[in-house]
Amino acid sequence: MARTVAAFKVDYFQFLGPDGKLVDSQHVPNLARDFERLSELYKLMVLTRTFDKKAVALQRTGKLGTYASSLGHEAAHVAIGASMRDEDCFAPMYREYGAQFYRGVKMSEVLLYWGGDERGNDFSGPRHDFAWCVPIATQCLHAAGAAMAYKLRGEERVAVSVVGDGGSSKGDFLEAINAASAWKLPLVLVIINNQWAISVPRSKQNSAATLAQKGIAGGLPSIQVDGNDLIACLWAMDKAVKAAREGKGAFVIEMMTYRLSDHTTADDARRYRPQDEVDAAWEKEPLTRLRKYLISQGAWDEEREAELVAECSEFVQEAANEYLDKVTNDPQPVTAMFDYMFAELPHDLAEQRAYAEQYPEDGGHH
């Protein structure tokens, strides 16, 4: 005879619907009425989107390398940033600009990085935050390690990491969950489920009903939220970060969103993705719904919107100018590649550095 020794469920949270109206308004968290906070975050979402558009335009005109767009992820990203304190640690993947801008990373620094200049990684966000992480999911384990360090030193700090739906297939992600569960780490792992890992859809990553349940398998409380609903994302992040800070252990949040752009500027999503799916996703995107909501509550209006749009485009243009000025008028010399290899330049590398100085020209043309 069988008896149930464990049973699980995964809850899904949405507070703000695609139409900009509250869903089940009696049960929405208080922050849904915190119009000041919501307006500030709305502004950052608009700024992030403006930045994104500019970055793509820079790439298209040959002024930036391959760039990974965050179009459609603004609510998720901004909520992640807004839930954290400076002293917490962010281990991003490569497109969470909204979170990083909130934490103080400058736009010109993001542009430097994608513009092929290492100085972008020397960013002015919290200096202990990790750099952009291209190898998928490895950042989850670094965040677990950071959380371990805080726990061992008895610091009230939290590590937050982000992984994609594709990245949730990697051992690193599952191993981070396991470590966090074994050691009760102050860690929040966010799966940004934007439905596609380049051309491979969510349905081909595995046949589980949710990705959040991977957290449950590892022993962590795990939920799903509407990743285009800023209120739901923020509520979930606030709750998870608070629990982690209070020593209650780690949390997994799957944010359901959609990648409205190509995977990167090197990709052409039309090859594998139906246009009607993309069109339908636009109906649920995060900016419009929050704007509608704020306007309906008298917390925002068209005039402020117009001002914001003008401000954002000016701000972004300044960042682009700063970036272009730096790479044009103050480029890294050939010796830059040697200078941070070790704390002190070893003899052998010093010789190579001197040799490289004699050959500042380009090799290996394509």
Added chain:
Amino acid sequence: MAQITLIEGVTLALARAMQEDPSVVVLGEDVGVNGGVFRATAGLQQTFGDERVIDTPLAEVMIAGVTVGMAAQGMKPVAEAQFCGFTMPMIDHLMCHAGRMRNRTRGRLSCPMVLRFPTGGGIHAPEHHSESPESLFAHMPGLRVVMPSSPSRAYGLLLAAIRDPDPVIFMEPKRIYRWQREEVIDDGEELPLDVCFTLRDGQDITLVTWGAMVKETLQAADQLEKQGVSVEVIDVATISPLDMDTIIESVERTGRCVIIQEAPKHCGLASEIAANLADAGIFNLLAPVKRVCGYDTVMPLYRNEMKYMPSVRRIVDAAQQVLEVS
């Protein structure tokens, strides 16, 4: 007969191998519907179906481990890693299992797999896309490491790699994926593994290289020829096991040698070749053997990556230094 590029040589070889042997299966991230991020597998899923051209979940350890398992049970999996940097998690399965399956089981099981991926810099890609890790793989016993440098060698060597009864790491120099077109006959003829190709005969100096650096090395040879130097150029092609006989025979004749690699200098294949030349005790060696390499640094992001890579001037200068010793 078609004039094709290196990457089209890869596609052609894959299609030919799949046609002739139903146990050949292609797998990797985005290899199916999308035809690979570089389009190396373009059209294959349409032709062979999604059970022979498999879009995998995003997990390199899984791809490597599953490939070893399939190969050991009689399939011929050809796995793709999207970029050289993402093969690092695969090393566990390559080192601990693929390379030693035959030896460990005393020949009872083997691992006739191919892992192919784009390698090297020069296309302005993001971090971890542009390294040249051939020496890492060459350091692992039991693996063959192959790198073509032309469309016909891509076709012929990949066919040989797929038909080979042992694991092959097939590294594709992506900077020259579309550099050159060549007439390639799709006749299923393979090219031999484990031998170097002499691309150009000469009497005064031997330049040894492989992969994308073949391009700059040939350009350097042109410049040197204009100065009246007769240059022999050797494309190593199979990095491991290494055909030293061809190289030694050449250097015995020319008495001078420069080895050119894009990879970092320290513990690279160039060092291996130089050590073997020293070992061979060539009595008619007229000058020290020189290496022109990438630096022992992290491959820089794209604004400086071209400065990292050996330039024609670096190669010509090194050759001249070697020629000056009398």
